[in-house]
Amino acid sequence: MKYYFNEIEKKWQNFWSENQTFKAENNSNKPKFYVLDMFPYPSGAGLHVGHPLGYIASDIYARYKRHKGFNVLHPQGYDSFGLPAEQYAIQTGQHPAKTTEENIRTYRRQLDQIGFSFDWSREVRTSDPQYYKWTQWIFIQLFESFYCKKDNKAKPISDLVTLFEKEGNTNVDAACDDDVIEFLAEDWQRFTDTEQQEILAKYRLTYLSETEVNWCPKLGTVLANDEIVNGVSERGGYPVVRKKMKQWSMRITAYAQRLLDGLNTIDWPQPLKDSQINWIGKSEGASVTFKVMAAEGDVHAEEHVDGIEVFTTRPDTIFGVSFMTLAPEHELVAKITTEEYKEAVLNYIEATAKRSERERMADVKTISGQFTGAYAIHPFTGKPIPIWIGDYVLAGYGTGAVMAVPCGDQRDYDFAKHFDIDIPNIFQDIDISNEAYADKNAVISNSDFLNGLPAKKAIKRAIFELEQRGVGKGKINYRLRDAVFSRQRYWGEPFPVYYKNGLPQMINVKHLPMTLPEVEKYLPTEDGKPPLGNATVWAWDCRTNNVVDNDLIDHENVFPLELNTMPGWAGSSWYFNRYMDANNSTELASKSALNYWRDVDLYIGGSEHATGHLLYARFWQKFLYDRGLVPVDEFAKKLINQGMILGTSAFVYRLEGENKFISSGLVNSQKVQPIHADVSFVNASNELDIEAFKNWRPEFKEAEFIKEEGAFKVSREVEKMSKSKYNVVNPDDICETYGADTLRLYEMFLGPLEQAKPWNTAGITGVHSFLKKLWKLYIKNDEFSVSDEVPTKEELKTLHKTIKKVDDDIANFSFNTSVSSFMIAVNELTAQKCNKRAILEPLAVLISPYAPHIAEELWCKLGHDNSIATAEFPVFDPKNLIESTKTYPISFNGKMRFTMDLSLDLSKEDIEKEVMAHEKTIQQLDGRAPKKVIVIPGKIVNIVG
RNA sequence: GCCUUGGUGGCGGAAUUGGUAGACGCGCUGGAUUCAAAAUCCAGUUCUUUCGAGAGUGUGGGUUCGAUUCCCACCCAAGGUACCA
Numbered sequence A: 001m002k003y004y005f006n007e008i009e010k011k012w013q014n015f016w017s018e019n020q021t022f023k024a025e026n027n028s029n030k031p032k033f034y035v036l037d038m039f040p041y042p043s044g045a046g047l048h049v050g051h052p053l054g055y056i057a058s059d060i061y062a063r064y065k066r067h068k069g070f071n072v073l074h075p076q077g078y079d080s081f082g083l084p085a086e087q088y089a090i091q092t093g094q095h096p097a098k099t100t101e102e103n104i105r106t107y108r109r110q111l112d113q114i115g116f117s118f119d120w121s122r123e124v125r126t127s128d129p130q131y132y133k134w135t136q137w138i139f140i141q142l143f144e145s146f147y148c149k150k151d152n153k154a155k156p157i158s159d160l161v162t163l164f165e166k167e168g169n170t171n172v173d174a175a176c177d178d179d180v181i182e183f184l185a186e187d188w189q190r191f192t193d194t195e196q197q198e199i200l201a202k203y204r205l206t207y208l209s210e211t212e213v214n215w216c217p218k219l220g221t222v223l224a225n226d227e228i229v230n231g232v233s234e235r236g237g238y239p240v241v242r243k244k245m246k247q248w249s250m251r252i253t254a255y256a257q258r259l260l261d262g263l264n265t266i267d268w269p270q271p272l273k274d275s276q277i278n279w280i281g282k283s284e285g286a287s288v289t290f291k292v293m294a295a296e297g298d299v300h301a302e303e304h305v306d307g308i309e310v311f312t313t314r315p316d317t318i319f320g321v322s323f324m325t326l327a328p329e330h331e332l333v334a335k336i337t338t339e340e341y342k343e344a345v346l347n348y349i350e351a352t353a354k355r356s357e358r359e360r361m362a363d364v365k366t367i368s369g370q371f372t373g374a375y376a377i378h379p380f381t382g383k384p385i386p387i388w389i390g391d392y393v394l395a396g397y398g399t400g401a402v403m404a405v406p407c408g409d410q411r412d413y414d415f416a417k418h419f420d421i422d423i424p425n426i427f428q429d430i431d432i433s434n435e436a437y438a439d440k441n442a443v444i445s446n447s448d449f450l451n452g453l454p455a456k457k458a459i460k461r462a463i464f465e466l467e468q469r470g471v472g473k474g475k476i477n478y479r480l481r482d483a484v485f486s487r488q489r490y491w492g493e494p495f496p497v498y499y500k501n502g503l504p505q506m507i508n509v510k511h512l513p514m515t516l517p518e519v520e521k522y523l524p525t526e527d528g529k530p531p532l533g534n535a536t537v538w539a540w541d542c543r544t545n546n547v548v549d550n551d552l553i554d555h556e557n558v559f560p561l562e563l564n565t566m567p568g569w570a571g572s573s574w575y576f577n578r579y580m581d582a583n584n585s586t587e588l589a590s591k592s593a594l595n596y597w598r599d600v601d602l603y604i605g606g607s608e609h610a611t612g613h614l615l616y617a618r619f620w621q622k623f624l625y626d627r628g629l630v631p632v633d634e635f636a637k638k639l640i641n642q643g644m645i646l647g648t649s650a651f652v653y654r655l656e657g658e659n660k661f662i663s664s665g666l667v668n669s670q671k672v673q674p675i676h677a678d679v680s681f682v683n684a685s686n687e688l689d690i691e692a693f694k695n696w697r698p699e700f701k702e703a704e705f706i707k708e709e710g711a712f713k714v715s716r717e718v719e720k721m722s723k724s725k726y727n728v729v730n731p732d733d734i735c736e737t738y739g740a741d742t743l744r745l746y747e748m749f750l751g752p753l754e755q756a757k758p759w760n761t762a763g764i765t766g767v768h769s770f771l772k773k774l775w776k777l778y779i780k781n782d783e784f785s786v787s788d789e790v791p792t793k794e795e796l797k798t799l800h801k802t803i804k805k806v807d808d809d810i811a812n813f814s815f816n817t818s819v820s821s822f823m824i825a826v827n828e829l830t831a832q833k834c835n836k837r838a839i840l841e842p843l844a845v846l847i848s849p850y851a852p853h854i855a856e857e858l859w860c861k862l863g864h865d866n867s868i869a870t871a872e873f874p875v876f877d878p879k880n881l882i883e884s885t886k887t888y889p890i891s892f893n894g895k896m897r898f899t900m901d902l903s904l905d906l907s908k909e910d911i912e913k914e915v916m917a918h919e920k921t922i923q924q925l926d927g928r929a930p931k932k933v934i935v936i937p938g939k940i941v942n943i944v945g
Numbered sequence B: 001g002c003c004u005u006g007g008u009g010g011c012g013g014a015a016u017u018g019g020u021a022g023a024c025g026c027g028c029u030g031g032a033u034u035c036a037a038a039a040u041c042c043a044g045u046u047c048u049u050u051c052g053a054g055a056g057u058g059u060g061g062g063u064u065c066g067a068u069u070c071c072c073a074c075c076c077a078a079g080g081u082a083c084c085a
Helices: A005-019 A052-067 A081-094 A096-113 A129-143 A157-166 A183-188 A193-200 A250-265 A270-280 A313-318 A339-352 A357-362 A409-421 A455-468 A575-581 A592-597 A613-626 A689-696 A731-737 A741-750 A761-777 A793-809 A815-830 A837-847 A852-861 A909-915 A919-925
Strands: A032-037 A071-073 A143-147 A153-156 A205-215 A221-223 A242-252 A283-292 A307-312 A324-327 A370-377 A384-387 A401-404 A472-477 A497-501 A503-506 A539-543 A546-548 A558-560 A602-605 A640-641 A645-655 A660-662 A670-677 A703-707 A715-719 A885-892 A895-903 A934-937 A941-942
Touching: A005 A096, A005 A741, A032 A052, A032 A283, A032 A592, A052 A071, A052 A558, A052 A602, A052 A741, A052 A793, A081 A096, A096 A731, A129 A143, A129 A205, A129 A250, A129 A503, A129 A613, A143 A157, A153 A157, A157 A183, A157 A193, A193 A503, A250 A270, A250 A613, A270 A613, A270 A640, A283 A313, A283 A455, A307 A313, A307 A324, A307 A401, A313 A455, A339 A370, A339 A384, A384 A885, A401 A409, A455 A472, A497 A558, A546 A660, A575 A592, A575 A613, A575 A934, A731 A741, A741 A761, A741 A815, A741 A852, A761 A815, A761 A837, A761 A852, A793 A837, A815 A837, A837 A852, A885 A909, A885 A919, A895 A909, A895 A919, A909 A934, A909 A941, A919 A941
Parallel strands: A032 A071, A032 A602, A324 A384, A602 A640, A660 A703, A885 A941
Antiparallel strands: A143 A153, A205 A221, A205 A242, A283 A307, A283 A370, A283 A472, A324 A401, A370 A384, A497 A503, A539 A546, A539 A558, A645 A660, A645 A670, A645 A715, A885 A895, A934 A941
């Protein structure tokens, strides 16, 4: 009766699939539990052992919750739009849909073979028109909405139109573009339809705007900030430049505060919350407008410049202002610069423009700047303030201008020192002769009405005074920008948009989905249009509501369609809602399904999505909530980031200039070249399979190998798992050799779920032989058989302490320690020669979330004809752990020296008497009298002295 | 620089509220079984040691009868982020 894992695993995978064991129902008397994984992008390379880590953890959790009586939703799908399929299409001409389909098939096979309890009847694919129909639908809802700041929620744009008709926009408090002008009801009536549309566009939650974007010429597309690493594209490492383009944007900034507040209501990892908080970058302070002083002889100066607006977090330091600095790109620079300084300013701007964004960021130490000749007027003192330009001020943050307070800001201080500008000290008893004082702990002085106030009070007072005089006001500034939503790609969701007189029009939702058109080529067109510009049938006929041939475009009835597609995060921002009712063709999900499942109870995925997917998805969820489309405004109550599994690379050493390899222990100080060897050639003792290595590449065929102690050893190093490092381990091979249950257990056994940890196949034999030992417990005389005898106290103790441990571990997501406790249990039961049903049946259930195939087989052999998934989880009974004696550690000055078995009934005094009489105590004390004896009954004895 | 997380044997890692540091597994050493190998089983395995014992959880201090755990300072590593005004 051997443990034939391959047969067992195949058998049960088929059973689950045929019986739809894990299909979740949308109505049930059981409490609901929704366990979600971040769905994968189906790449051509398939899965390596690092990918399923999170899926195994969530699967254990889902199976455990089923045993505990929950109606569990545990779905899976594919984030199947994306760049790699498109790049492949560009190279081979193969339609991305085809590549994607093939990749999905590989993924599905690999996932099935690991034995996940996914409800595949709810599978979603973002690239499926039946799915992206609803992505397009949500886009239209965003277009038809604005953000009302009074009610702090999104509302229909028609509400806004009603308001405009009644009273114009003077009383409207809504998130909008900065350049909205005020108008009255009469004005609104007078505006042409086009003018009205242009105004509404400034309020819509998605809008077209001329934005400066990160354009990657090599990829022919716009990249989001998080797709750029160190100034080059994350994919491919191509250079990225700034370029102005008309793009769809999402007004995520309207939700900045709610995205911050919501973090307090969800159980997500602190580092992840911190990076979202950072990304949103809220800073509180004031905006202050500095009037510009008329240049000598220029009587009209004030007419062409209203003033320079700055944002500061320290309005309390306003009396310390001794100059202002504008970003070189600031639009006022040209207007205010005096004749005398024109040339110098132009030269400076030219010089900074030459330096790339990257250089500017890397080189923080060099101080540069240029005086413009112009002066601003201090709003309180009326003194002239010289206006400089300098590239330490960034055009993209705040207003692109700062009021410089050298005594309170190190950058201003350095700038002032460098250009010999005055550094007035406005802090009482603070020495600023060497550096600025940036803390908020000083008392303000030399500052008129702020004198004697501590910083925090001074900030409030300063804002009050600014507002009184109408030169500024309290303001909250966010680093978060509106999100660019257009991509110049083929393999993404098309926008449901056509253009009439240059104005975007939404296609009526009843004509969705707008499916991707066929194109000849997947590259941008020669005149720089996105790939959809290659489509010949991509025009909208308003009479028939059909996509028609471009030749029919007449701008009266037939109009051109949008050529951009949506970004990768569109489809992933709401998929968790779709799983609740994945096959609904009339709604994104039915009200009843949404109200039943509500939100994700446990979401597991990588931390790399902190400021991308996880921020956008929260934004969309809040929007959908505002519009009454979903019942909760945070989609995931709890989130866990699984750590990355790293590879353990193997290195062989080649003597420099020779085709001779030397075992790693013999290298010493010889000149060698380390070469990655494929990890599959190396065994648990780091010995290389020389024959396999020789056959690997022709250049090694004739190589010579210098062994140590009869073997050739490699050295190991932990690196990221990657093809080029030959340290990738394929789960298919592991399942073939050891089985899926072994893979699942080993991935959990490696270490804490959230921690990054190296994979080393060598250790897998430990968990594999554990499963074999487990199997053997159920075998007697080579037959499957268990006895119905009453279990002993010891056997019950082993079982129940394991139940308790596993319950606690799963509650803490500490899956690695439950694997250890299973091993301990099986070791103990083996030693006890336990073959009893009363122990072994609950044990099978206990292990089934972790190793479901072997558990099903044992369950079946124990005489059950239903799946073990339906079994109730064993219940811990503390009475099985009650002891009568305790092995006391006897310590001296806190150091344990020996142990003593004593009855738990003994009093403190009795314990002390017994311990003091013990020969080892006498020996330890060596004649000294103890100063003190600490006795904690049931725990420890500590003798001091 | 700032924020976050972490630092324990040769390796992955254990140690609920401060109470026997190194569970469990790998590797290693020795043994049994075998013609041999695989597989399996048994014993040992933190370091030092004069074999009595002593030291030991990044470093240095502190609190405590007792600290991997709490406090202070510092060092190192990983991840995030940045002339953010």
